[in-house]
Amino acid sequence: MKSISPNIFVNDLQATITFYAKLGFTVTDEVTAPEGEKVFALMTNGSVTFMFQIFASIEGKHPMVSRADGGSLLLYITVDNIRQYYDYIKEHVTVLTDLEKTFYGAIEFSLCDNNNYMLTFAEHD
Structure with missing residues (x-):
């Protein structure tokens, strides 16, 4: 294995792009549906990559999501x-x-993104 890039389903892609841009991420790829709606964005910051996709783009295809x-x-x-x-x-x-300094030696802080996902940022000694 070489890497992992979570594909995170969201309701409002533009709001998600705006939020993650505040964290220093940039859009490196996008997909627009034939109807013209943007349905997917790949965002990166350094070696961290997140994929964001709207729920509507998979409606009826993957009921487990x-x-x-x-x-x-x-x-x-x-x-x-x-x-x-x-x-x-x-x-x-x-x-x-x-x-805060954790009992396992990391310095961390956490925030909640616009989709209610929790993000914890950490630096290890």
């Missing part, structure tokens, strides 16, 4: 210079937990 926004998925993202990133990001999004 059915849920309200958010859920039990937590995206754990390792970063360098976490204090600098935290100082920048706290001005642009709502932080759930401030910077």
